[in-house]
Amino acid sequence: MEKQPKLLSSQLLLKNRLFEVTLQRATLSWKDTPAAGRRRASGGINGTLKVGSYCVPVSEIIAVRETEVDSRTKDDGRWQKMSQASAGTHPFAFTVSYVDRGSRHRWRCSDVTFHCPDGALCHQWVQTIKEQLLLLTNRPKHLLVYINPFGGKQQGKRIYEQKVAPLFSRASISTDVIVTERANHARDHLRTDADLKKYDGVVCVGGDGMFSEVIHGLISRTQREAGVDENCPEEKLVPCDLRIGIIPAGSTDCICYATVGVNDPITSALHIIVGDSQALDVCSVHHNSTFLRYSVSLLGYGFYGDVLTDSERKRWMGPARYDISGLKTFLTHNYYEGTVSFLPATDILGTPRDKTKCRAGCYVCQDSEWRLSEDKQLCKLDEDVLDQEEDGRWQVIRSKFLAINAASMSCACPRSPKGLSPAAHLADGTADLILVRKCSRLDFLRHLLRHTSKDDQFDLAFVEVHRVRRFRFTPKHCESDSELDLKESGKKLFSHICRDHPACGCATVNSNWNCDGEILQHAAIEVRVHCQLVKLFARGIEELPVFEDPCCPSAI
Numbered sequence: 001m002e003k004q005p006k007l008l009s010s011q012l013l014l015k016n017r018l019f020e021v022t023l024q025r026a027t028l029s030w031k032d033t034p035a036a037g038r039r040r041a042s043g044g045i046n047g048t049l050k051v052g053s054y055c056v057p058v059s060e061i062i063a064v065r066e067t068e069v070d071s072r073t074k075d076d077g078r079w080q081k082m083s084q085a086s087a088g089t090h091p092f093a094f095t096v097s098y099v100d101r102g103s104r105h106r107w108r109c110s111d112v113t114f115h116c117p118d119g120a121l122c123h124q125w126v127q128t129i130k131e132q133l134l135l136l137t138n139r140p141k142h143l144l145v146y147i148n149p150f151g152g153k154q155q156g157k158r159i160y161e162q163k164v165a166p167l168f169s170r171a172s173i174s175t176d177v178i179v180t181e182r183a184n185h186a187r188d189h190l191r192t193d194a195d196l197k198k199y200d201g202v203v204c205v206g207g208d209g210m211f212s213e214v215i216h217g218l219i220s221r222t223q224r225e226a227g228v229d230e231n232c233p234e235e236k237l238v239p240c241d242l243r244i245g246i247i248p249a250g251s252t253d254c255i256c257y258a259t260v261g262v263n264d265p266i267t268s269a270l271h272i273i274v275g276d277s278q279a280l281d282v283c284s285v286h287h288n289s290t291f292l293r294y295s296v297s298l299l300g301y302g303f304y305g306d307v308l309t310d311s312e313r314k315r316w317m318g319p320a321r322y323d324i325s326g327l328k329t330f331l332t333h334n335y336y337e338g339t340v341s342f343l344p345a346t347d348i349l350g351t352p353r354d355k356t357k358c359r360a361g362c363y364v365c366q367d368s369e370w371r372l373s374e375d376k377q378l379c380k381l382d383e384d385v386l387d388q389e390e391d392g393r394w395q396v397i398r399s400k401f402l403a404i405n406a407a408s409m410s411c412a413c414p415r416s417p418k419g420l421s422p423a424a425h426l427a428d429g430t431a432d433l434i435l436v437r438k439c440s441r442l443d444f445l446r447h448l449l450r451h452t453s454k455d456d457q458f459d460l461a462f463v464e465v466h467r468v469r470r471f472r473f474t475p476k477h478c479e480s481d482s483e484l485d486l487k488e489s490g491k492k493l494f495s496h497i498c499r500d501h502p503a504c505g506c507a508t509v510n511s512n513w514n515c516d517g518e519i520l521q522h523a524a525i526e527v528r529v530h531c532q533l534v535k536l537f538a539r540g541i542e543e544l545p546v547f548e549d550p551c552c553p554s555a556i
């Protein structure tokens, strides 16, 4: 392959040592000059190579600026004493801020300051890097930010002001910030009031509940403007254009964790700044042709529904409420009877028992994206034929369950780093339907504990998992008369009335659906996965930290 010309190459001073600094092939690199070769640089920064060579792709440069030269200069956050001689021979300087990878998917913003012998050269470096940054068209310039001041440990506002806003301003991103005053403030503002044309993205500071508000606002707005009826379960929904960033400040933070690999505000801010993009599947939930909600992480009936119902009364406890309610629900050991029917996903590459996981650049999700663009070209007639074919493939299971969970992503979170369904994909157009049948407390505990270890939580006789495109659930008390004897149907009528009047006490026979942390008002639901309906400022979990992966193979 033809070698591209160097855009710039100079010998510059860094921490009193001469480095050969180059900008070529969209990469900024600097390495010890032979004279300085014996004194090796140390520290695990981005792209560190063992012989004192460093490189940073331009796509991971946050900003560049000319810096005042002092006899003391600040590199890597530490004050360095610069010799008078160096300050004399290299009196001009510029500083590059870039993404520095730490352990466990954590990103940090590091600074490196190069000293130049003359002002023109310094200016040329700054201008050339700035021009290269301007070529990156995927970066957001103007963002709409919603902060939930009451999410998680109530630190949302502080986290944004102290950790995120300074990074946005360093990257020259302007923002309109709204601190929410009530639940659904962000959703309603996005649905009707916000002038979305002004923005390159929406950011929410909070937990999964805040993210849920944002997608509800954006999806509803997009469907209304496209003339799509959200109440019709058969409608193909129109994808949203604006990307969404999540600054984690909630209790579970599963959507952030499963799309970035860590729940860390600075890491998320940096993914927003570099303009990453990760598509996400969204489930629509309907009851009798009435739209209820969207879900991107967990739809759980039985155990996770009951945990949520109980934990809502303990909000004052913060994130710990889930552990207390989890223990209580575990000890209560309720089971629920009903019918689950589902449409297995057949034309996809993965299965829920795969050892490989969804990672940045996932080929399973790419294959689904390709199919999605093919599907768009299908005519109406073909769709009808496909619908008829689908009818024959539905499977039905009637049983007693401890839990019915649908995970449209892994649901990895600090409580369970591999998640509810470790092999689920972010953007493959499917959800993993996990059915946990009635079993002993001890067996259920074994299943739960496996979420926190390497052991397979599905490898148990009372657990099954199916990768599905659609599913329905009908609790026993809602089943049609034809499936029940007269006595049962009498009960059904009674319990149905009682659901709407919880005071009579029959509600104990039912659970509620936990839909991304919100309780659904109906137990009989119909769910459909919409492939890649929204996009996040994320890239999926990176397989290897880059410093384990030579990023400049030609450098040594």
Ligand SMILES: CCCCCCCCCCCCC/C=C/[C@@H](O)[C@H](COP(=O)(O)O)NC(=O)CCCCCCCCCCCCCCC
Pocket (backbone or CB within 6 Å): 207, 208, 209, 210, 250, 251, 252, 253, 254, 297, 298, 304, 307, 308, 322, 323, 326, 327, 330, 411, 413, 415, 416, 419, 420, 445, 448, 449, 451, 452, 514, 515, 516, 517, 518
């Ligand atoms: C014994 C240890 C068992 C650990 C099992 C952990 C499984 C965790 C899977 C969590 C999936 C989370 C999916 C995300 C849901 C969120 O959308 C949603 C809303 O989040 P937000 O409040 O941040 O807005 N979060 C939730 O619904 C919370 C679910 C968390 C459930 C934690 C359950 C803990 C169970 C503890 C059982 C203890 C049994 C001990 C017996 C001795």
Ligand SMILES: Nc1ncnc2c1ncn2[C@@H]1O[C@H](COP(=O)(O)OP(=O)(O)O)[C@@H](O)[C@H]1O
Pocket (backbone or CB within 6 Å): 147, 148, 149, 150, 151, 152, 153, 179, 180, 181, 182, 183, 184, 185, 205, 206, 207, 208, 209, 210, 211, 213, 249, 250, 251, 252, 253, 517
């Ligand atoms: N200003 C506010 N006052 C009260 N509730 C709010 C406010 N802003 C958002 N909410 C609601 O708070 C709930 C929890 O928010 P979230 O950010 O997910 O925190 P957590 O992860 O702790 O549950 C969400 O359902 C959201 O709709």
Ligand SMILES: [Ca+2]
Pocket (backbone or CB within 6 Å): 281, 407, 408, 409, 424, 425, 426, 427, 428, 429, 430, 431
């Ligand atoms: Ca999926």
